[in-house]
Amino acid sequence: MAQRTVDDRLREEYFLLLPEARRVLEELEVKVRHCLLPLSSQLDKYERLVVTSRIKDCESALEALRRRQEAATFDPELGDFYTLTSLNDLAGVRVLAFPKGRLTDANAALRVHPLFSSWTPDPVPADTKGEEPLALKYHGYCEAGTKIRGELQVLPMLVGLFWEVEHSTIYKPSPQLKGVSQSLEMRQRNSEVLKALKAFEEEFERLVQRDPLRKNHSS
Numbered sequence: 001m002a003q004r005t006v007d008d009r010l011r012e013e014y015f016l017l018l019p020e021a022r023r024v025l026e027e028l029e030v031k032v033r034h035c036l037l038p039l040s041s042q043l044d045k046y047e048r049l050v051v052t053s054r055i056k057d058c059e060s061a062l063e064a065l066r067r068r069q070e071a072a073t074f075d076p077e078l079g080d081f082y083t084l085t086s087l088n089d090l091a092g093v094r095v096l097a098f099p100k101g102r103l104t105d106a107n108a109a110l111r112v113h114p115l116f117s118s119w120t121p122d123p124v125p126a127d128t129k130g131e132e133p134l135a136l137k138y139h140g141y142c143e144a145g146t147k148i149r150g151e152l153q154v155l156p157m158l159v160g161l162f163w164e165v166e167h168s169t170i171y172k173p174s175p176q177l178k179g180v181s182q183s184l185e186m187r188q189r190n191s192e193v194l195k196a197l198k199a200f201e202e203e204f205e206r207l208v209q210r211d212p213l214r215k216n217h218s219s
Helices: 006-040 058-067 076-081 100-111 157-171 175-181 184-210 212-218
Strands: 048-055 091-098 136-140 150-156
Touching: 006 048, 006 058, 006 076, 006 091, 006 100, 006 150, 048 100, 091 100, 091 157, 100 150, 100 184, 150 157, 150 184, 157 184
Parallel strands: 091 150
Antiparallel strands: 048 091, 136 150
């Protein structure tokens, strides 16, 4: 009989954890939407506040754990050492906000909640040192689970939508795109896109705040 691999054991663990991950996700989404309800009800027509949620699929969870290991491989001799419960984002909720001011409002509304105020911050840093993080992230436990940590992300909508494309081509590419993901030129273009999205949002907010018609509408 063939010996079980580390991957086999982790796949089994994934499906044992899945019911709890679903409960955690349901609790997180309900609490996030409740926290943001007062803010969502007063958005202007051009403003956006979108809540999405997801549970990592089995293979994505394995790959996320694998990337954290030395040389991005599992050591067969340490098979029982690896566990998917060490991941912070098996179940996660993401809040996409536009423009930047609404991101600040959303983050503040969430962080005053007793649950999220105790969670560990883990922001996604910008490429350039000293700049604001690309996204705000927090992780911790909730009432629905004792094994699974949940993750909360709050980020600019433009960045989040771009990441939907970027993650499948550069961050977590399929085998045929490995060359693209390792290209220094493509990574440079990726950085330029993020800077352009930030510049667009900053200029948009600057013009809105300067517009007297907009001020009268808001007052």
